[in-house]
Amino acid sequence: MQVTVNGKTEEMPEDTTVSRYLERRGASPESLVVELNGAVLARTGWPGRILRDGDRLEIVRFVQGG
Amino acid sequence: MSGLTDALAGYLGEDALARIRAVRVGLAGAGGLGSNCAQYLVRCGFCRLRLVDFDVVEAANLNRQFYFAAQTGQKKVAALTENLLRIEPELSVEALAERITPENVLELFGDLDVVVEALDQTRAKILVVESLLGRVGCLVAASGLAGWGDPDALTVRRVRPDFYLVGDETSAVQPGRPPLAPRVNVAAAKEADAVLSWVLAGKGT
Numbered sequence: 358m359q360v361t362v363n364g365k366t367e368e369m370p371e372d373t374t375v376s377r378y379l380e381r382r383g384a385s386p387e388s389l390v391v392e393l394n395g396a397v398l399a400r401t402g403w404p405g406r407i408l409r410d411g412d413r414l415e416i417v418r419f420v421q422g423g
Numbered sequence: 424m425s426g427l428t429d430a431l432a433g434y435l436g437e438d439a440l441a442r443i444r445a446v447r448v449g450l451a452g453a454g455g456l457g458s459n460c461a462q463y464l465v466r467c468g469f470c471r472l473r474l475v476d477f478d479v480v481e482a483a484n485l486n487r488q489f490y491f492a493a494q495t496g497q498k499k500v501a502a503l504t505e506n507l508l509r510i511e512p513e514l515s516v517e518a519l520a521e522r523i524t525p526e527n528v529l530e531l532f533g534d535l536d537v538v539v540e541a542l543d544q545t546r547a548k549i550l551v552v553e554s555l556l557g558r559v560g561c562l563v564a565a566s567g568l569a570g571w572g573d574p575d576a577l578t579v580r581r582v583r584p585d586f587y588l589v590g591d592e593t594s595a596v597q598p599g600r601p602p603l604a605p606r607v608n609v610a611a612a613k614e615a616d617a618v619l620s621w622v623l624a625g626k627g628t
Binding site (some may be wrong): 418 | 568
């Protein structure tokens with residue numbers, strides 16, 4: 358299964374949830390904004406959303422400072 | 424017509440300037456990013472601004488923020504309004520000394536064409552982005568700009584046609600990596616440039 362993450366195609370095992378994918382990436386989830394197929398995916402939806410072939414994921418990481 | 428407006432008409436042409444002048448821009452935060460970004464926007468002809476920040480000017484801000492020593496103790500939105508009016512006396516500025524919360528974020532920004540996220544705290548940044556993405560014409564945010572060196576690492580990422588992210592997404596403010604004028608201003612200028620580019624591409628009209 359292939360998912361596009363931040364513009365790059367990645368091979369992914371079946372039944373990967375958004376939460377599981379983010380854990381594997383090693384990013385702390387509270388610092389992220391996730392967009393799936395052009396719409397913000399609220400963090401409450403991360404554990405239940407299984408990634409599908411052709412999904413486009415954009416992950417933005419926010420850090421302190423402004 | 425003010426001297427600046429007249430000059431900008433010469434640089435950009437009347438049509439482009441009219442488009443810029445029609446855009447309503449909100450700045451979420453008037454610190455290092457927001458105060459400098461606002462200055463650049465005003466110098467590019469943006470004249471309908473809403474500034475939102477609950478904070479006051481402190482001496483510790485003067486290393487990077489667009490304020491002056493005599494303004495310490497003033498509300499940032501009031502001091503920034505004063506400074507922007509010194510650049511362009513004919514501005515329409517709404518200065519709101521308020522803290523942005525989940526309850527008021529849509530009321531504060533939901534009616535605007537462009538919003539610049541210029542906040543300090545991660546949680547507040549995420550609140551603004553998650554709440555406003557897709558609800559305003561264009562959202563420009565920043566993440567990762569502390570320290571010094573390698574300013575070209577502060578990229579502009581076009582996450583989607585109405586969402587730009589400036590910064591390296593890693594350089595957090597932390598002990599040993601303070602926010603300093605050059606990198607903060609690179610990020611603020613890139614935020615302003617993203618707004619300008621979006622408007623001049625015809626997206627704001």
